[in-house]
Amino acid sequence: MATISAFIVKYRWLVIVTFVAMTIIMGSQLSKLTIDAEFANMIPKNMGFRAATDQIEDIFGGTDLLILLFETKDVLNEKTLNRIKSIAKEVNRINGVDKVMSLFDLKNIKGEDGVMIVDPAVKDIPKTREQREILRQEIMANDLVYETIVSQDFRFTAIIMTMGDDAVDREVLRAVEQILADFPGDEKVTFGGIPYIRENIARDIRQDMGRLMPLGLLIMLIFLFVAFRQVRGVLLPFVIVVMSIIIAMGLAPTLGWKVYIPTILVPIIMIAVANDYGIHLVAKFQEDNIEGHAFSRTEMAQRMFKSLAKPVVLTGLTTIVGMLCLLTHVMIPAKQLGILAAVGIAYALVASLLFIPAVTTLLPMPKPVFYHERHMKHLLDRLLFRLADFVTAKPKRILAGSAVCAVVVGLGAFLIQVDANPESYYDKNHPLVQSSELINDHFGGAQNVSLVFSGDIKNPDMMKKIEKYEKLLKSYPQVGTTTSMAQVVRQMSRALNDSGEVWYDKIPDDRNAIAQYFELYSMSGDPDDFDKLVDFTYENAHLMARIKSLSTPELKELEKTLLSMQAVDKDITLVGGFAMIFSQLARLMITGQIQSLFLAILLVTLLLMALFRSFWAGIVSAMPLVLAMIILFGLMGYFGITLNVATTMLSSIMIGVGIDYTIHFLWRYKEERQTGRDPVDAVKHTIITTGRGITFNALSVIFGFTALLISNFAPVRFFGFLVFVSIFACLVGAMVLIPAILMLFKPRFLEPKHNSQRSEQAISCGYQYPKIPAFDK
Numbered sequence: 001m002a003t004i005s006a007f008i009v010k011y012r013w014l015v016i017v018t019f020v021a022m023t024i025i026m027g028s029q030l031s032k033l034t035i036d037a038e039f040a041n042m043i044p045k046n047m048g049f050r051a052a053t054d055q056i057e058d059i060f061g062g063t064d065l066l067i068l069l070f071e072t073k074d075v076l077n078e079k080t081l082n083r084i085k086s087i088a089k090e091v092n093r094i095n096g097v098d099k100v101m102s103l104f105d106l107k108n109i110k111g112e113d114g115v116m117i118v119d120p121a122v123k124d125i126p127k128t129r130e131q132r133e134i135l136r137q138e139i140m141a142n143d144l145v146y147e148t149i150v151s152q153d154f155r156f157t158a159i160i161m162t163m164g165d166d167a168v169d170r171e172v173l174r175a176v177e178q179i180l181a182d183f184p185g186d187e188k189v190t191f192g193g194i195p196y197i198r199e200n201i202a203r204d205i206r207q208d209m210g211r212l213m214p215l216g217l218l219i220m221l222i223f224l225f226v227a228f229r230q231v232r233g234v235l236l237p238f239v240i241v242v243m244s245i246i247i248a249m250g251l252a253p254t255l256g257w258k259v260y261i262p263t264i265l266v267p268i269i270m271i272a273v274a275n276d277y278g279i280h281l282v283a284k285f286q287e288d289n290i291e292g293h294a295f296s297r298t299e300m301a302q303r304m305f306k307s308l309a310k311p312v313v314l315t316g317l318t319t320i321v322g323m324l325c326l327l328t329h330v331m332i333p334a335k336q337l338g339i340l341a342a343v344g345i346a347y348a349l350v351a352s353l354l355f356i357p358a359v360t361t362l363l364p365m366p367k368p369v370f371y372h373e374r375h376m377k378h379l380l381d382r383l384l385f386r387l388a389d390f391v392t393a394k395p396k397r398i399l400a401g402s403a404v405c406a407v408v409v410g411l412g413a414f415l416i417q418v419d420a421n422p423e424s425y426y427d428k429n430h431p432l433v434q435s436s437e438l439i440n441d442h443f444g445g446a447q448n449v450s451l452v453f454s455g456d457i458k459n460p461d462m463m464k465k466i467e468k469y470e471k472l473l474k475s476y477p478q479v480g481t482t483t484s485m486a487q488v489v490r491q492m493s494r495a496l497n498d499s500g501e502v503w504y505d506k507i508p509d510d511r512n513a514i515a516q517y518f519e520l521y522s523m524s525g526d527p528d529d530f531d532k533l534v535d536f537t538y539e540n541a542h543l544m545a546r547i548k549s550l551s552t553p554e555l556k557e558l559e560k561t562l563l564s565m566q567a568v569d570k571d572i573t574l575v576g577g578f579a580m581i582f583s584q585l586a587r588l589m590i591t592g593q594i595q596s597l598f599l600a601i602l603l604v605t606l607l608l609m610a611l612f613r614s615f616w617a618g619i620v621s622a623m624p625l626v627l628a629m630i631i632l633f634g635l636m637g638y639f640g641i642t643l644n645v646a647t648t649m650l651s652s653i654m655i656g657v658g659i660d661y662t663i664h665f666l667w668r669y670k671e672e673r674q675t676g677r678d679p680v681d682a683v684k685h686t687i688i689t690t691g692r693g694i695t696f697n698a699l700s701v702i703f704g705f706t707a708l709l710i711s712n713f714a715p716v717r718f719f720g721f722l723v724f725v726s727i728f729a730c731l732v733g734a735m736v737l738i739p740a741i742l743m744l745f746k747p748r749f750l751e752p753k754h755n756s757q758r759s760e761q762a763i764s765c766g767y768q769y770p771k772i773p774a775f776d777k
Contacts, residue, residue, distance in 0.1 A: 300360060416633060424642065
């Protein structure tokens with residue numbers, strides 16, 4: 001330690017310039033940050049439904065649907081139909097729109113004198129009431145249109161755009177908005193579909209990044225000023241945090257990574273966690289800078305480093321380990337968050353130990369602000385005194401109360417639901433959620449499930465098989481409308497056969513008859529009308545089902561059914577669609593949560609076993625974490641907070657941060673026992689001294705994360721609330737449960753080797769304060 005501290009003093013400018021240069025270099029990468037709101041990209045490309053969906057889109061083109069809903073009393077009135085016709089014509093010309101479905105693009109298949117006639121669903125706009133009623137009956141008999149782009153009550157109609165592979169959501173949406181402005185009307189227009197959701201998320205990510213970080217920094221500045229009331233006490237930790245944010249966020253584009261919703265948490269994690277190390281050093285400086293101490297600037301810098309390097313590194317290491325446990329997640333954003341946060345924290349740790357002492361040697365000595373008498377009268381000190389008396393007087397009641405709390409609160413964990421639905425990112429009154437509800441209620445759902453059948457699609461057995469599975473899917477309550485070539489063939493049969501005839505509304509038993517249907521259609525219609533349902537060679541057919549609910553339990557049941565169908569039927573070659581991707585994402589969140597949670601607890605426990613050279617050290621240290629996890633998941637269940645893309649990563653972060661408080665306490669308690677204090681006095685002295693630093697650290701984390709409470713995304717806001725719950729639970733565990741355990745069981749790894757031996761140098765992981773006379777008598 002002496003060698004490194006001497007290096008800091010001797011080469012102070014080299015240290016300062018090095019950190020500033022690294023920050024500037026990484027800061028130059030920030031302009032390259034890009035946002036990715038694509039849900040499928042959260043899952044590796046080679047995984048399950050993501051890979052299958054990509055293959056389906058390779059065969060049939062994009063499946064992303066941008067939906068425009070028009071609401072009026074009767075969508076068949078002349079004025080509304082004229083507007084729909086004009087808008088549909090223009091959106092067909094937008095770059096990035098692959099296909100358009102509207103009343104003027106979908107077909108009405110009918111027969112006249114044995115000839116198949118293919119016209120637009122609305123060939124002529126009705127002028128009279130009688131003409132409207134005739135059109136209404138035609139639409140109700142058209143399975144390709146009714147309840148697909150026209151609601152049952154005819155109050156809603158939709159223009160559905162299938163996005164091409166080269167589509168840019170923002171550009172397409174702007175073009176559609178301009179078309180709507182060019183063709184105004186009285187109808188209420190609502191946007192919906194995956195592209196609309198993606199663009200909303202991308203916009204809100206940009207907004208969150210622009211306001212959460214400044215707010216978090218402001219909260220941190222206020223907290224530091226209240227804690228230290230000194231300019232350097234505010235600016236030095238602040239500079240470290242800003243540099244760590246730049247390093248962490250600049251690393252993302254350097255590695256070719258993009259910004260997802262979870263990435264929003266990185267700057268806030270830096271603000272809440274990375275300032276802890278600087279706080280320790282500033283506190284040590286103020287402790288030494290008191291009347292009667294005549295240390296020079298150089299000596300002050302060296303004392304900061306020598307006394308705090310080891311405990312700060314150890315606590316920083318546990319936090320980094322907790323963050324890196326996110327690598328067990330399969331979700332790409334979780335892995336990236338773990339790496340970015342770990343690198344940022346590591347940089348803050350090293351910068352705090354080197355940069356702050358180096359700058360300290362250049363700054364003039366300030367007036368002392370640390371006065372023992374003043375602090376003894378502080379409200380926090382009075383509370384700590386009372387806590388110390390309570391803990392040492394009633395350790396058995398504390399353990400019993402903790403056990404009862406764990407059981408009662410822990411039962412709520414069984415109520416936790418998993419939710420990967422992007423609509424749940426927003427409140428119920430958000431336009432995005434309201435539009436999704438309209439689509440689910442009137443058009444069979446906004447998301448889709450896809451099945452691909454491979455073989456001779458014109459074969460009657462194959463066509464009837466598609467029809468059978470289509471009917472099976474319709475039997476599920478969460479499935480709305482379905483579309484397939486079997487449905488098209490039945491529509492053709494109704495056009496070519498009269499009601500009551502054998503083959504009316506049926507799939508023919510002869511392959512040639514089916515082929516003839518398609519041939520007749522091509523003579524009057526466009527064969528490309530079905531390019532989303534069958535490929536050019538009629539070797540692959542696409543069965544699409546719209547999903548009305550993305551409820552995780554319902555999707556899980558549907559997923560099981562689809563996979564069992566594929567397992568027993570070799571003709572079903574692919575199962576995919578966004579609904580299945582969401583289902584897989586929910587499953588991966590559960591797996592990632594469990595794996596990261598247990599790995600974080602295991603690694604942190606092993607680190608503490610190594611630190612204190614005792615098996616029981618790891619067990620004792622893990623108890624506050626286990627209690628905090630039980631409380632966290634229990635309250636999530638009771639409050640109805642779901643396991644989602646943000647909250648699924650909380651446990652690893654909480655363990656990495658929360659274990660620091662236990663390390664602080666055990667480290668100082670051991671030092672107090674080494675000085676000859678009995679367990680009662682050692683616990684009291686630790687609570688009064690290091691307990692103050694532990695409390696400040698916990699409050700800094702809690703206050704730092706409060707910025708998340710104004711996020712646009714509900715999961716991020718819940719994350720901010722749960723940080724308060726979990727960190728407070730860790731604080732109580734370290735300050736109440738751990739002392740009770742020490743009082744009752746007196747672990748040998750903390751006991752002094754020789755009662756008369758006093759430590760040569762008492763090192764505290766928290767703030768070091770002068771001895772309290774009440775405990776030194």
